[in-house]
Amino acid sequence: MSKKFHFIAIGGAVMHNLALSMVSQGFEVSGSDDEIYEPSRTRLFNAGILPNQKGWFEEKIHPELDGIILGMHARIDNPELTKAKALGIPVYSFPEFIYNQSQEKKRVVISGSHGKTSITSMILHVLKAEGVAFDYLVGAQIAGFDLMVKLSDAPIIIIEGDEYLTSPLDRRPKFFHYQHDILLMSGIAWDHFNVFPTFENYVEQFEKLVAMTPENGVFIYCERDPIVKKLGENCPADSVKLIPYQAHPSKIIDGVTYLETNLGTIPIEIFGDHNLQNLQGALEVCQSLGLSAEVFYKHIQTFQGAAKRQEILAKSATSILYRDFAHAPSKLQATVKAVKNQFPERKLIAIQELHTYSSLNKDFVHNYAHTIDDADEAIIYLNPKAVSLKKLELMDESTLREGFQRNDIKLFTEIQKLKDYLESKSYQNTNLLLMSSGNYDDMDLSSIKEKINQN
Template identity: 70%
Template sequence: MSKQYHFIAIGGAVMHNLALALLSKGYEVTGSDDEIYEPSRSRLKEAGILPEQKGWFPEKIHQGLEGIILGMHAKVDNPELIRAKELKIPIYSFPEFIYEQSKNKKRVVISGSHGKTTITSMILHVLKTSGMDFDYLVGAQIEGFDLMVGLSDAKLILIEGDEYLTSPLDRRPKFFHYHHDILLMSGIAWDHFNVFPSFKNYADQFSQLAQMTPENGTFIFFEGDPYVKTIAESLPVNKTEKIPYAEHPAIIKEGQTFLLTEEGELPINVFGKHNLQNLQGALEICKSLGIKTKQFYQGIQSFKGAAKRQQVLAKASDSILFRDFAHAPSKLKATVEAVKMQYPKRRLIAVQELHTYSSLNKDFIHNYANSFDAADTAIIYLNPKAVSLKKLELMDEATLRAAFKRKDLQLFTVIEKLKKYLEEQDYHHCNLLLMSSGNYDDMDLTTLQSIINKKHL
């Protein structure tokens, strides 16, 4: 009889992917949630494991379960969780469960405030093109991979190591649970203000993670970040292999980035300083796993990026509509600068939806100073509903202009008005960059896409 697991809060991005991964391994899977959005809903339904009703049902919890997998969205007083405790059924957060499934494998963890998903995706792409067997956990949908989680009998697992909280029962960062053999750290820039109240508290989590590197383990780090460099220097000498990396050399010609290599100039599909740093970090990981540099370059040329990372939604000869996940200050600044540097002769309209707790908080917002400087037109979208849901104070245009240090910053609080404004712009020699970890209240982009796509038809 196959093992059976029950997911409390099965609708989450990683949670539903893990559920589907276990199902594909031949396990029995059930789950509950009080709300399930797309694409989770359709994918669970297609697999035959979409809960029949929304809500929590203690009767779903029984002694025949091998374990409970608890999502971050569940509360500590969840009735299913209470029942599981009464029956003494093992309860795992998804990081703990991933470790349970991989404790006999080589574990590679990618950490840092920015670039985690892209670096992990680059490595996955190259490992796949090289024909290597591996398991993985990544925080976005990637081209060529059906799921965000892959579990098999492979001897290697690649994990995107998130610093956010593990579960309602465990308030530590997820990345502590993976017990890495090889760790990459890309950079540290304060995020998750609601969980880590000071930069020191936030940075300390990364320092503790690096200290967990075992004897004969490897620490690969971006040496351009002073905080990461200090962490590397604090690790015991002769205990851990330390490999620094910097930005991969490249040039831009006519809006196309080329890597400068011993093989000559190699065209790639991604661009910007951060992506060249990410690429070099991915190269160092691949080399540590036995991939030859030449093999890496062959694979990386066909890498198109992770979902919502410099994602092209529409394109004409002199304009592009980009969608990007950028939300924290360092990500916003890097993304805006990357697009402007890649297309310096084009006007850049950059729109940021303030969606996270940190970005909506007037005590944190000053951290966004100068992050919009490279944009020709800078726009903020702020949904009053999101502010009230997070029980915060709605900021006005003057507050935001002062925080971003941008006197011409425009503020929209009604999505229809923003949509109308964007559709009325002239996109000749102009790029539009939409950034958010949210979805702009499901703003319909079809008109904007057709405006750009049809410009030169």
């Protein structure tokens, strides 16, 4: 008989993907949520598990359930959660459930403030292309994979290890639950200002994660990051295999990046020093799983990146429109620098939508100092509604200029005015870079794309 699980807050990005994965594995799945957006709504509907009504319903919780999977979006006083606890039904956060289903597998956890999704995606791309059996959890939709989660009887699982809180019942980082055999750490730069109030408190979570590496485990770490390098150097080398890495050697020819390897130069579709670090980390993980460097180089050539990571929306001989997920200071700086270095002769217009709690907080904005310096023109977009929902104060242009340490920053707070401004520009010999963890209020980019495509 198939096991029955109920999802509290089924509409979340990872939560609905886990639900769909479980349906495909033969589990019986139900769920609730107070709001479900696209694409979650359509995907749950097509799988036959979209809740009939929005909201929480105690009657959905019954003794026949084998478990509850609790999303971070749910409140601690959620009526379904309260009833599940009263009935003694096991309650799992999604990281706890992932571990529960992967205890017999080799667990690879990709951690760090930046690059997690890209590194995980590279590893998944190479393993799939080589025909290796594996399970995974990744934080974005990536080309060639229908879901962000897969659970099966495969012997290994690749997990993007997020440091954000586990659930309303568990205020620890998610990555503590996975009990890694192989750990990669890309870099540490203060994020989640609302959860980790000091940088020291934030770093402490990563220190604890490294300390969880088992005897005979593997710790792969980017030594270009001084904090991560120190964690690696303090790790006991007699019990843990330590593999430091830096950016993979490369060169740029006519706007194309080539890896320099002992097999010769190999063209790749991604670029930027941060991505070359990510690529080297992915290579070290694949080799730790038994793949050769030759196999990795063969398949990485066709890797096009995770969704919204240097994603090309329009392109001509003299201009490109990029969309990127960059939002934290380190991500923003790395992305702007990468695009400018790849096309140094082109003008770069960089636009940052400040969308997260940290980025919208005037007490945090100084962390963005000089992160957008490499752009020829720098624009900030703030949505007053998003600021209001987070109960924060709307920053003005002078505050942003001081925070970013750039006196020519332009601020837009109305999406139509930003759209009009961008449509008025010439994009001859110009790249346009849109960066955000949001969506610019679904700004219609069609006319901008058309202008760029016709250059």
